[in-house]
Each structure stands twice: as C-alpha cells, then as structure tokens.
Amino acid sequence: MGIDPGTNVMGYGLLQITNNKPALLTMGVLMLEKYDSHYLRLLRIFERVISLIDDFLPDELAIEAPFFGKNVQSMLKLGRAQGVAMAAALSRDIPIFEYAPLKIKMAITGTGTATKEQVSYMLQKNLKIPK
Numbered sequence: 001m002g003i004d005p006g007t008n009v010m011g012y013g014l015l016q017i018t019n020n021k022p023a024l025l026t027m028g029v030l031m032l033e034k035y036d037s038h039y040l041r042l043l044r045i046f047e048r049v050i051s052l053i054d055d056f057l058p059d060e061l062a063i064e065a066p067f068f069g070k071n072v073q074s075m076l077k078l079g080r081a082q083g084v085a086m087a088a089a090l091s092r093d094i095p096i097f098e099y100a101p102l103k104i105k106m107a108i109t110g111t112g113t114a115t116k117e118q119v120s121y122m123l124q125k126n127l128k129i130p131k
Contacts, residue, residue, distance in 0.1 A: 001058035001094075003049065005081040007041050008033050010048070014056050015127075024127045025056060038077065042084045049088035061089040065098035 004011040013027035030048050032041040052058075063086065066079055086096050102112035109122050123129060 001052060001056065001060070001089075002062040003085050004064055005045070005078060005085050006032075007038060007045075007077045007081045010045055010081065010085075012048075012052060014052065014058060022127060024129060026052075027129075038080075042080055045081055045084045046088050049085050050092070053089065053092045053094060058094060060095045060097060061086070062097050062099060064104065065100050067101055 001014045002012065009032065010030040011028075012030070014025040015022045016025050017023075030044065032044060035041045035044065063082060066075070066082060089096055099107075105114040105119055106112040108114070108126075109118050111118075114122075124131065
C-alpha cells in the first residue's frame with residue numbers, strides 16, 4: 001500500500017505484486033478540504049487508512065518521507081498527516097517504508113525532478129490505468 005499524505009488531499013494506491021509484476025488493486029483520493037477542523041481531517045486519514053488495511057490486508061506501507069519546505073506550518077501539518085497514516089499501519093502491525101519524494105519520482109519516471117503529470121502518465125502506462 002502506498003500513501004501520498006496531505007491534510008487537504010491524501011492519495012493512496014494498493015498494488016499486488018506477482019512475479020515482480022505490479023497490478024493495481026485500488027487507488028483513490030481522500031478529499032479533506034470540506035472539514036474545517038485539522039483534527040477532524042487527521043481522524044478521517046486514520047479511519048481511511050485503517051479501512052484500506054482491513055479491506056486489502058497489505059504486507060507493507062510505503063509513504064513519502066518528511067521533507068523540508070519553506071512554510072513551517074505546512075510542514076508540520078504534513079508531518080501530522082504522515083504520522084497518523086503511519087500510526088494506523090502500526091496499529092495493524094504493517095511494516096512501514098519511507099521514501100524521499102525524489103527517489104519516488106526517480107523510480108517511476110527515471111528522473112527525480114519529474115512533474116506530477118509525468119508521474120501520473122508513467123503510472124497510468126505501467127499499471128494500465130484507464131484515463
């Protein structure tokens with residue numbers, strides 16, 4: 001299971017790997033802007049991650065590692081979202097692996113400076129996701 005955490009939008013995807021070939025089980029986006037309370041957003045993240053774990057029983061969680069940004073408040077909120085998703089996985093004994101954003105982009109597109117659109121295109125192509 002992979003999670004791109006955020007307190008406004010959280011993306012997730014679950015893959016099944018058979019003979020080193022990935023197949024998409026499910027993916028989605030959790031839209032959190034409608035909740036006024038930051039704490040309620042964190043609760044929704046926790047609940048969704050628990051639900052995904054209980055439904056799909058993943059072997060591990062891959063999550064974006066914390067990174068340094070210019071806005072300290074945004075970094076703190078992102079860190080909380082990461083922590084809540086990680087706590088959900090830990091509560092179900094799911095091992096966690098953190099990856100730097102540049103490493104994720106490099107693995108998917110071949111370049112660490114890829115745009116979100118480039119990452120999306122490569123995932124669609126490699127996982128045969130309809131547009």
